[in-house]
Amino acid sequence: MDSKTIYSRIIEWIDSRIGFTKTILRPAPEHAMHPFYWIGGLAVIALTMQGLTGIFMLLYYVPNTDQAYSSTVYIMKSVPLGLLVETLHLYTAYAMILLAFAHMMRNFFASVHKMPRELMWLVGMIMGFVVLSFGLTGYLLPWTVVSKSATDVAIGMLNVLPMQIGNIVKFLAAGSGSDAAELDRFLTVHTVLLPVALLSLLAVKLYMFEVHGSPEPAAGVKYPARNLPWFPNVFLYLTMLGAVFVAVMLAVSALFPLVLPPEFSPQAAATYVSQPDWYFLWMYQILKFAPMEGSGIYYALGGITLFMVLLTLLPFYDRGIERNPASRPLFVTIGVIMVAELAALTIWGYLTPGQVIPGVQAAVVTGGVAVMALLLSWIIFRLRRRTRTRSAGGGSRI
Amino acid sequence: MITRGYEGAGYLISVLILCFVAVVAAYLWSIDLLTEQRVFGVLLSAVLLAFSMLIYVYRRPSYREMSKLLLMMGYLGLMILLSLGIAISMGYVA
Numbered sequence: 001m002d003s004k005t006i007y008s009r010i011i012e013w014i015d016s017r018i019g020f021t022k023t024i025l026r027p028a029p030e031h032a033m034h035p036f037y038w039i040g041g042l043a044v045i046a047l048t049m050q051g052l053t054g055i056f057m058l059l060y061y062v063p064n065t066d067q068a069y070s071s072t073v074y075i076m077k078s079v080p081l082g083l084l085v086e087t088l089h090l091y092t093a094y095a096m097i098l099l100a101f102a103h104m105m106r107n108f109f110a111s112v113h114k115m116p117r118e119l120m121w122l123v124g125m126i127m128g129f130v131v132l133s134f135g136l137t138g139y140l141l142p143w144t145v146v147s148k149s150a151t152d153v154a155i156g157m158l159n160v161l162p163m164q165i166g167n168i169v170k171f172l173a174a175g176s177g178s179d180a181a182e183l184d185r186f187l188t189v190h191t192v193l194l195p196v197a198l199l200s201l202l203a204v205k206l207y208m209f210e211v212h213g214s215p216e217p218a219a220g221v222k223y224p225a226r227n228l229p230w231f232p233n234v235f236l237y238l239t240m241l242g243a244v245f246v247a248v249m250l251a252v253s254a255l256f257p258l259v260l261p262p263e264f265s266p267q268a269a270a271t272y273v274s275q276p277d278w279y280f281l282w283m284y285q286i287l288k289f290a291p292m293e294g295s296g297i298y299y300a301l302g303g304i305t306l307f308m309v310l311l312t313l314l315p316f317y318d319r320g321i322e323r324n325p326a327s328r329p330l331f332v333t334i335g336v337i338m339v340a341e342l343a344a345l346t347i348w349g350y351l352t353p354g355q356v357i358p359g360v361q362a363a364v365v366t367g368g369v370a371v372m373a374l375l376l377s378w379i380i381f382r383l384r385r386r387t388r389t390r391s392a393g394g395g396s397r398i
Numbered sequence: 399m400i401t402r403g404y405e406g407a408g409y410l411i412s413v414l415i416l417c418f419v420a421v422v423a424a425y426l427w428s429i430d431l432l433t434e435q436r437v438f439g440v441l442l443s444a445v446l447l448a449f450s451m452l453i454y455v456y457r458r459p460s461y462r463e464m465s466k467l468l469l470m471m472g473y474l475g476l477m478i479l480l481s482l483g484i485a486i487s488m489g490y491v492a
Binding site for chain 1: 431432435436437438439440442443444446447449450453454456457479482486491
């Protein structure tokens with residue numbers, strides 16, 4: 001007599017038709033039971049929270065210029081759990097951007113972008129741009145004086161694009177030019193176009209992940225890799241990490257609830273300094289450098305675009321077989337300088353809203369940060385080499 | 399005896415956390431979701447942290463293999479969240 005329960009028979013029947021225990025729910029290597037391997041997974045949890053909280057807010061949000069702000073205030077003040085959900089939506093968006101950046105930098109330093117995962121990096125970078133677009137389009141929706149002014153500045157920058165491209169992109173992004181059309185277009189892009197794009201790209205990335213599997217540690221696996229079953233091991237590990245992440249998000253949202261700036265009006269806008277949200281501050285700071293004023297904006301935007309393109313195409317010129325960060329001093333140093341510059345420009349932009357930065361000051365600060373990051377990187381590599389030399393000369397370490 | 403004591407510690411931790419979760423979850427049902435949503439958020443956060451601690455305890459084969467530092471951090475987190483929940487509901491936190 002067959003001792004299998006009905007439950008296991010049902011699971012086996014479904015698995016034999018779908019094959020999930022051989023694909024997405026297959027066993028994972030033991031070394032993948034580390035938070036560094038799940039930064040992308042946490043970003044997906046943040047995306048799920050974004051979807052759930054966003055749907056909740058759409059039930060009450062009224063997308064026209066007269067009621068966008070008042071309906072947002074209504075959600076915060078009159079809807080049960082409205083303030084918590086609204087704040088949670090904002091903070092998980094921030095967390096998703098931070099996690100996406102951390103995921104990218106982790107993959108950069110651990111050489112996950114190298115063969116055969118070049119296209120995964122490419123898709124991941126496009127996903128990163130989509131996530132930033134989520135931030136840009138969502139920022140406008142509450143129709144506050146800060147968000148509307150900053151969005152207008154961003155749309156105004158499209159004029160820099162050559163020929164008719166700027167006008168075409170402007171029409172696609174903001175409609176016919178009226179405030180109502182702009183809000184309408186941004187809401188559609190934020191709630192339909194971008195979610196479809198992001199979920200499609202996520203599906204492509206997950207498919208490639210299934211093909212190539214979990215990357216081995218950059219320093220190599222020191223033991224024969226042992227695989228752990230997806231259920232219960234991987235499932236419980238991911239549930240534990242996810243629960244801690246959601247707990248942190250909830251606690252932060254409850255302790256620091258959203259405070260909405262005043263509603264947008266041309267009069268109110270005249271008294272406010274337009275400033276983008278923190279994840280665009282590094283760009284905003286570069287555009288505030290005095291040499292980037294006037295026609296200099298072409299060089300600034302050209303430079304930023306070149307930086308983005310170079311970062312996206314990383315796997316096609318960083319092609320060495322070495323994956324250990326200790327053996328890739330050039331690219332690791334470039335990565336450290338990049339993180340230091342982005343952090344410094346973001347903080348600096350936050351501290352100097354609306355101020356034009358003189359060219360000399362800009363050169364001294366950005367150059368100084370680069371030199372400090374270079375020195376830090378050099379010291380770490382030198383210390384590491386000395387430790388290696390000592391341990392190699394110290395005989396057997398067994 | 400010592401080994402048995404160590405093995406029993408895992409169960410004791412689980413029972414304590416479960417009791418905490420049950421009490422806080424029962425309180426959450428009685429909360430006004432409009433005026434006390436910040437308390438709700440903090441206490442739900444505590445429940446989720448306790449849930450993740452339960453998973454951590456369950457995943458370790460014995461008490462010896464549990465990180466005491468992580469357990470202490472978990473308890474400390476629960477205490478802080480509980481205190482914050484009480485402080486917010488009593489109006490001590492703006």
